Amino acid sequence: MIYRMKLLTLVVSLFVLTKSAAGQESLIEIYQRALQNDPVIREAEANYLAMLEVKPQARSAVLPSLTLRAGASIGDSTNPNPATNFMTGEPSRVVVS
Secondary structure (H helix, E strand, O other), rough: OHHHHHHHHHHHHHHHHHHHHHHHHHHHHHHHHHHHHHHHHHHHHHHHHHHHHHHHHHHHHOOOOOOOOOOOOOOOOOOOOEHHHHHHOOOOOOOOO
């Protein structure tokens, strides 16, 4: 009877020890998955990152800003359709006096 109790105790303790060793590894995996997929943890992380951004955004409203602009354009002043004399069809000459 005592032998059976010792054997049962040994079997149960070995079972518990092997389960706890395997459980620690799977517990870490479960924790990693929870960090990635749990919406409450992701919300807390987003709130933390938003809190870190409050101070720089508040400071940016007070600090001066610098804006640079550049532009270029090309203009052509030739007339593609010069005025013509309707009677002769020749280009008319404008004389300014």
